[in-house]
Amino acid sequence: MFSSRTIAVMKRELREKLLSKTFIIMTLLIPVFMFGILGIQTFVMSYEGDQNTNLTVIAESARITKKLQDEFSKRKFVQNGYYKITYATMDRDEFSGYLQSHRKDLLNETLTGIVYVPKNALTNKEVEYYSKNPNNNVVFKKIESIIDHALVDIYFQNKFLSNDDIKFLSKHVDFNSYRISLEKAIEKEGYGNLVVSFLLTFLLYFSLIFLGTMMMRSVVAEKTNRIVEVLLSSVNSKELMTGKIIGTGITGLVQMAIWMLPVVVVISTNWFALPKDFTLSIQLGYVFYFLLNFFIGLITFLGLFAMVGAIFDNEQDAQSGLWPVMLLVMIPFFIAISLPTNPASPIGKIASFIPFASLLVMPARMSIVEVPAMEVVLAFLINLATMILSFSLAGKIYRVGILRTGKKPKWAEIVQWIRYKY
Amino acid sequence: MHALEVKNLTKTFDGLTAVDNVSFNVPEGSIFGLIGRNGAGKTTTIRMMMNIYLPDSGEVILRGTKIGQEFKNKVGYLPEERGLYKKMKVLETLLYFAELKGKKGKEIQKKAEEYLERFELGDRKQSKIEDLSKGNQQKVQFITTILHDPEFVILDEPFSGLDPINTNLLQEIVLEKKQEGKVIILSTHLMDFAERMCDHIAMIDHGKIILDGELNEIKARYGQRNVSLTYEGNISFLNNNPMIEKIENFGNTTGIRVKSADQTQELLKLIVEHGVRVKKFDANDISLYQIFLELAGSEHNGKMGRQHV
Numbered sequence: 001m002f003s004s005r006t007i008a009v010m011k012r013e014l015r016e017k018l019l020s021k022t023f024i025i026m027t028l029l030i031p032v033f034m035f036g037i038l039g040i041q042t043f044v045m046s047y048e049g050d051q052n053t054n055l056t057v058i059a060e061s062a063r064i065t066k067k068l069q070d071e072f073s074k075r076k077f078v079q080n081g082y083y084k085i086t087y088a089t090m091d092r093d094e095f096s097g098y099l100q101s102h103r104k105d106l107l108n109e110t111l112t113g114i115v116y117v118p119k120n121a122l123t124n125k126e127v128e129y130y131s132k133n134p135n136n137n138v139v140f141k142k143i144e145s146i147i148d149h150a151l152v153d154i155y156f157q158n159k160f161l162s163n164d165d166i167k168f169l170s171k172h173v174d175f176n177s178y179r180i181s182l183e184k185a186i187e188k189e190g191y192g193n194l195v196v197s198f199l200l201t202f203l204l205y206f207s208l209i210f211l212g213t214m215m216m217r218s219v220v221a222e223k224t225n226r227i228v229e230v231l232l233s234s235v236n237s238k239e240l241m242t243g244k245i246i247g248t249g250i251t252g253l254v255q256m257a258i259w260m261l262p263v264v265v266v267i268s269t270n271w272f273a274l275p276k277d278f279t280l281s282i283q284l285g286y287v288f289y290f291l292l293n294f295f296i297g298l299i300t301f302l303g304l305f306a307m308v309g310a311i312f313d314n315e316q317d318a319q320s321g322l323w324p325v326m327l328l329v330m331i332p333f334f335i336a337i338s339l340p341t342n343p344a345s346p347i348g349k350i351a352s353f354i355p356f357a358s359l360l361v362m363p364a365r366m367s368i369v370e371v372p373a374m375e376v377v378l379a380f381l382i383n384l385a386t387m388i389l390s391f392s393l394a395g396k397i398y399r400v401g402i403l404r405t406g407k408k409p410k411w412a413e414i415v416q417w418i419r420y421k422y
Numbered sequence: 423m424h425a426l427e428v429k430n431l432t433k434t435f436d437g438l439t440a441v442d443n444v445s446f447n448v449p450e451g452s453i454f455g456l457i458g459r460n461g462a463g464k465t466t467t468i469r470m471m472m473n474i475y476l477p478d479s480g481e482v483i484l485r486g487t488k489i490g491q492e493f494k495n496k497v498g499y500l501p502e503e504r505g506l507y508k509k510m511k512v513l514e515t516l517l518y519f520a521e522l523k524g525k526k527g528k529e530i531q532k533k534a535e536e537y538l539e540r541f542e543l544g545d546r547k548q549s550k551i552e553d554l555s556k557g558n559q560q561k562v563q564f565i566t567t568i569l570h571d572p573e574f575v576i577l578d579e580p581f582s583g584l585d586p587i588n589t590n591l592l593q594e595i596v597l598e599k600k601q602e603g604k605v606i607i608l609s610t611h612l613m614d615f616a617e618r619m620c621d622h623i624a625m626i627d628h629g630k631i632i633l634d635g636e637l638n639e640i641k642a643r644y645g646q647r648n649v650s651l652t653y654e655g656n657i658s659f660l661n662n663n664p665m666i667e668k669i670e671n672f673g674n675t676t677g678i679r680v681k682s683a684d685q686t687q688e689l690l691k692l693i694v695e696h697g698v699r700v701k702k703f704d705a706n707d708i709s710l711y712q713i714f715l716e717l718a719g720s721e722h723n724g725k726m727g728r729q730h731v
Contacts, residue, residue: 004521004524005522005524008518008521008522009522012518016509016510222505225505225506225507225508226501226503226504226505227505227506227507228505229469229474229499229501229503229505230499230501230504230505230506230519230563230566231522232472232474233472233474233494233497233499233501233576234494234495234519234522234523235494235522236473236491403469403474403475413436
């Protein structure tokens, strides 16, 4: 299987793929694209477009006005001038007149909105908001809790409650998540691992499909270009397939390693100030495991894609004959990306030991929950066995398929090819 | 001494016997022709000789030992279905195929460049294959077949799709290789090419060898009653002559078969007497095509037993 010829074939694949423009562009673009999406999302989330908000806060009683003014002026968005707030005290009639006279300002948006806090807000907590866009969640989110806080404060002020009681009353429940694991002390858990789990699953899936399709195309091309018979006069089909797959496998591994570099840098240095909630509790060992698992998966699936390429003699037929292999990648992919919603689900656990599925599900599971070392080893052995078996099966079909042209073979015929003596 | 012995090869595809108990010997230093119609089993036989297909039964012996990878390294093979990597450069292509045969380094590169010069491709060595004309792609393909200096050159339907210049070039190479003492195996359905170039032939029909041996002997045996005639004038008077068995028109030449071997002189006399201008009168000559027709007949009849000369 390995000979100087295998190495020659492998070197050609490497030259063609590793040094191709497509490969270099893809390798650089994918992380840019992914970080770009994350960045855009973060930007859109943080940019609320309320930098020039002009509010007028009017209360029916001077006491409420005073309290609101105190509370608002403590806030950063008021201190840094994003929100310009004017305060006033008016009764209902005065307010009606005021509203009439400022209608124009509201319509041309020099005034974003007017908040009116009537006296009975102290019993029913109902507050009025007048604006051209009265359902502005960004504004509501910012002022809601402040007004609430002020009202609660005033309400309880004469009810002989301590400041601590009031503070407790006005606080919402806040979840802090902690990760329980065998080896480490209890750690505060951030959403970092969920993001990484999703990211890695996506990369794995994308890479397998992308490189697999590339492999399939290249086999079909060798068939349609009639090169394959020239090649077979020098090498045997097993050497040819092995050389092609190892060449593409190394290409994929290099690519994945480049993609993993940012992760390695983030977890092994403190050059990047990540958000506090974005804690990453994966280790370098995991990265190595991930790459190894990826390489095994790549060899396994490249064999299957090459097999499909060998069965058909044009790309359209090959694409439509690809579905059984695609299912083997896609079902595990969906299991893996649904893992974060319920990491302990039995489906995830079982799938991480099923041949083919394990390749995608196990790394995702490992990044979210603590998986016992024994299970990791078991999954690894299962994957290794799957690789060897599927590779030799694919090799048998490849051997027959690459010299077949013309009529599209039926599935039953293909099964018979396995037993052919060639 | 036989360079290659093909022994009882049989290959069946989906219940159809493509090659049926085929045996023949390829002598050292010869040009050997495997001749037959399209679909007769030539390519399958060659693929088994190349160890691309494993035979259902039978074997191929190379100078006393069964063929394997060692044979592949010694062979230059030009398959009927030819192809190159379109995106690869010319010199890169040549070096890659040589490397697959276990030859690499400065020397092979020098040789590749020499061949490119000889085939007037010296200035195209850094061009991509897809940028070459079809004729030039064929030239590159020939070079890949012979660059590693193979002891055996196997050419499957080498002339199909070639322009006349490349056909001559290929013939030149084949004869040159023969002079170097290499063994050339040529599979073709073009009988006149085979006739011009081969020393030995094996004729295959419906997967079976129907005739094999040295070409001269075969022709001598089949040619005794045959006359190949080139003339100007009208020979229709021969049509009802009792000593004529068959007249066949092959374009430039006409093949005439008399009923017994001693009638050829009488035939010449008769033609001259009728005022026909004889340009060439070759008794004891028969074309391979005639022999083939005699043995294999038309597509559906005539599967004859094996003839060995």
